């Protein structure tokens with residue numbers, strides 16, 4: 001029996017299930033990595049994401065060789081030609097692959113008629129396995145993040161004193177999420193100038209001329225485990241102490257604030273979730289960092305990240321088609337072309353995404369996704385755009401975040417109410433409105449902010465459905481108090497805007 005391991009592009013970790021199983025026989029177990037141009041043609045990706053993934057794969061191949069593995073690295077048109085060739089030349093009878101994080105890729109793998117046996121080993125990139133999550137979900141009526149997060153804190157004994165949370169509270173949200181203040185001075189994001197390998201990948205991406213989004217120039221992401229570790233340490237040194245406090249703030253000219261920028265590394269396997277959690281809790285134990293900031297961060301990685309992937313694996317295959325509001329408006333073209341958006345908040349965030357492939361959570365949720373929700377954009381089109389635009393996008397993290405959290409397209413499986421807001425929230429949490437041609441206080445009239453009239457139009461259109469959703473009572477009562485003439489004026493503005501923005505997406 002000859003075993004071979006195929007390492008996929010987001011499984012770049014020596015401890016991943018397939019490599020871990022054979023580490024003692026590493027010199028006898030051939031390993032394959034394939035860069036497929038055809039895969040990159042199937043849908044648009046951010047150009048910097050292609051560079052990140054391929055460069056990280058090439059760096060990982062070097063790391064594997066240095067560890068004594070025998071590695072074949074194929075730069076190819078498709079996956080199957082080099083895979084079949086390698087299986088044949090290496091005489092492989094048993095192919096081992098760690099189960100892909102994305103369900104469509106897993107289904108594709110399982111559908112192949114390979115000339116050998118295929119074993120998919122359980123994916124160990126997450127703390128909660130599919131089975132663990134299913135056992136936790138059991139027959140609960142609601143799958144609440146808070147319950148899941150507390151179960152994770154207890155299970156891994158993170159920030160716990162025996163069976164009680166350190167500091168006596170599970171949640172420090174009331175100390176966090178402060179609005180943007182004048183004169184904030186967040187740290188500069190750590191940048192990694194492209195090395196020789198990354199420059200070769202940049203050239204390849206240029207030459208392939210793939211359908212893509214965003215700028216290729218200005219690539220500054222880390223591409224190896226060493227870079228990712230450095231990025232994590234930099235965050236602990238300069239970002240963690242204010243992470244929670246300004247987690248939801250948005251400031252012109254400040255793309256990253258105190259955020260960690262580690263999602264691309266976690267999602268590729270360059271960092272493991274438990275090592276991130278332990279590094280942060282160790283810093284809390286040894287340095288003077290306040291609990292609200294540490295807990296706020298642990299909640300993201302141990303709570304939200306695990307919860308989102310657990311749910312993705314748990315829901316039915318057709319979750320990706322969810323569209324509870326039956327929204328069908330086409331995604332406005334300016335999502336692909338930031339310069340066409342007149343609204344300062346959207347222009348700023350869209351431009352930033354073009355430049356870096358990155359926006360922080362509140363920019364994604366309360367600007368990009370919120371606007372699409374209140375306009376009534378088709379959730380699947382929006383998800384395709386998120387997939388194309390972000391450096392850290394994968395099916396497993398997109399579906400629950402974009403469809404579930406952002407668009408409420410699953411009717412409230414994971415969110416207790418839609419994340420819809422008017423300009424009020426944006427004006428409170430950012431300084432975007434100060435440089436915008438629209439007036440955040442105006443709901444009607446020439447300078448009315450589109451977030452305002454679309455927000456009320458959205459509530460009016462869906463009030464029937466929303467009145468059965470737990471936390472909407474107060475908001476719907478406010479809707480009823482709006483003068484009918486003003487409501488009609490807002491609905492007219494919303495309709496005119498839609499008329500002016502109907503157009504095919506590229």
Ligand code: FAD
Pocket residue numbers: 258259260261262263264266267300301304305306308359360361362364365369386390392393394397398401402405406
């Ligand atoms: P930080 O703010 O520093 O948070 C630390 C870490 O917590 C992140 O690196 C991430 O690993 C984890 N995390 C926090 N919230 C979530 C969450 N809701 N889901 C999963 N992980 C979370 N995350 C992605 O990794 N890829 C995506 O494509 C993606 N798309 C999103 C789309 C929408 C509409 C929304 C609302 C959220 C999306 N997220 C996505 C979640 C979150 O916004 C990003 O993980 C985070 O902004 C990444 O930046 P950071 O590393 O600086 O995070």
Ligand code: SF4
Pocket residue numbers: 343344345346422423426427432433434436437438439440449450451
């Ligand atoms: Fe955005 Fe409206 Fe504020 Fe302009 S006024 S930045 S469109 S919320």
